[in-house]
Amino acid sequence: MIDTNYSLEEIRLRLNELDDNLLKLLSERRKLSIEVAKSKVETSKPVRDAAREQQLLVKLITNGKDKYELDASYITKIFHTIIEDSVLLQQVYLQNLANPQQSRKPVARVAFLGAKGSYSHLASRDYFSRKNTELIELNCDQFKEVTKTVESGHADFGVLPIENTSSGSINEVFDLLQHTTLHIVGEITQPIEHCLVATKEIRLENIKTLYSHPQPHQQCSEFLGRLSGVQLKSCASTADAMQKVQQLNRDDVAAIGHAASGKLYGLQSIQSDIANQTENHTRFIVVARKPVEVSAQIPAKTTFIMATSQQAGSLVETLLVLQRYGINMTKLESRPIMGNPWEEMFYVDVEAHKDSESMQHAIRELIKITKYLKVLGCYPIDNVKPVMPDLGE
Missing domain, CATH: 3.40.190.10 (Periplasmic binding protein-like II)
Structure with missing residues (x-):
């Protein structure tokens, strides 16, 4: 328990000491994560070990509750971040070995x-x-x-x-x-994290012109629809929009951008959280110019483009190939082929290593049934999916 006789300044000094100790321990843990990666080079074990991660979380949650009065949600959130960092560190280490x-x-x-x-x-x-x-x-x-x-x-x-x-x-x-x-x-x-930035604190109703890239305009359309009499002007990027506001230096213009980035241009945030979706x-x-080698121990994604025939069911036939080999598709996008009216190119993301046996079989079959196929790249998956602890009943 904290002695209630401590002054606020003394408590803050103690908190600073604890924070410094936490940073030291996190640094030590990172170094050990690299040692884990080195051992996996020798054993050829994959970076992710879902069973180990789940056991770790259950143990931490139990100890946190029994020893330190910490709730499960708090511990899970913190250690998901720590585990994600450890996975990404190990991936970088293995990728450096694969691409010296x-x-x-x-x-x-x-x-x-x-x-x-x-x-x-x-x-x-x-x-x-x-x-x-x-x-x-x-x-x-x-x-x-x-x-x-x-x-x-x-x-x-x-x-x-x-x-x-x-x-x-x-x-x-x-x-x-x-x-x-x-x-x-x-x-x-x-x-x-979109926000409105301006040269100084101004009222929303005083804004006459708003600068940004077209994408943020789309992503903040609901908020922008509530502004009256505002002219939207497109720029090459959000940075260009913020530069424009800085140069104009007027109290009736603003830009959509990132709050921290706005400070680079002497701008301040006047309205935060303006995107249509909270999770944006x-x-x-x-x-x-050259592809990278992806370690077989790292979860990989392969992106390819393909053009199918215009016969009924031709796209479904290609997707059934992926299903047959147990390959998870995470993205399917169609775009028109310029110069070929009514024909489309399909972009496909799959969670698979390009050189894996299942992916190689799938590519060979797809080549036979498509008009065109090109692999755009194979690369480490960025999104480290969190493992949820199994706490039983």
Whole structure:
């Protein structure tokens, strides 16, 4: 129990000490996670061990309740984050072993949409920070410029948003994937926290012009529909929108962006949580000129495109192939084939390693029954699905 005679300042000092100890222990735990990855190299065991994770959570919940008066929900939430971090650390370690040429590069040239503070910039920063890779940032005005910059060799990687939980698929990026020679080598899913930013605190009814990228306009359509007399203006990125507001320096303009990014441009948040959905996430893909090798010990995703015949049931036939080999499909998107009226290209994401026996069998069968098939990439799955503890009755 805490001595109630402690002053507030003394309690805060004690809390600071405990927080520092927690950071030290988390650092030690991370180092041990790498040692676990090293042992799995020798034993060829997969990174995920669902049974072990479940046993760990049950033990922690029991001890937390019996010894420390901590509730199950609190412990589960904390250790899901810790376990996710451990899994991602181990994946990076194994991927570096599988791709030694890339792991020896401490710096990467990365092309993305917008300037500092755009959502693509935030995704790029977070993705490569996991790999302890510094960025040489190459800002682009269009998605097509991102792919061209990588294809030409001026960038090592490109980061592109491909789908959002609110506004759906980003069609322009899907269309670019039809024609590019690049390979998908990674993915990252980011929470998108839209807010209104302005040069100073202003009333919503005073806003006359609102700047942003078209995607945030769609994702915040319900909130924007409640604003009267506001002119929506599109920019190349959310960062460009915030730059525009900074340059205009007027009290009747605002932008949609991220609160932390707004501070880069001297802007402040005047309204938060304006997206249609509370859980608003965007999935980004990472593209490069060469494919990556994915360790067989890591949960992998394979993305491919295919064109089927126009006969009835031809798409169903392809999906039955995946079902027959027990391959879980997580995405199916259709896009028109330019120059071929009424014909479509299908984009497919599956949870499978490209070189696994089941996936190789499936690809061979799909090639026989489709007009066209191309694997765009095989890469580690970013989303670490949490294992829920089995607490019995």
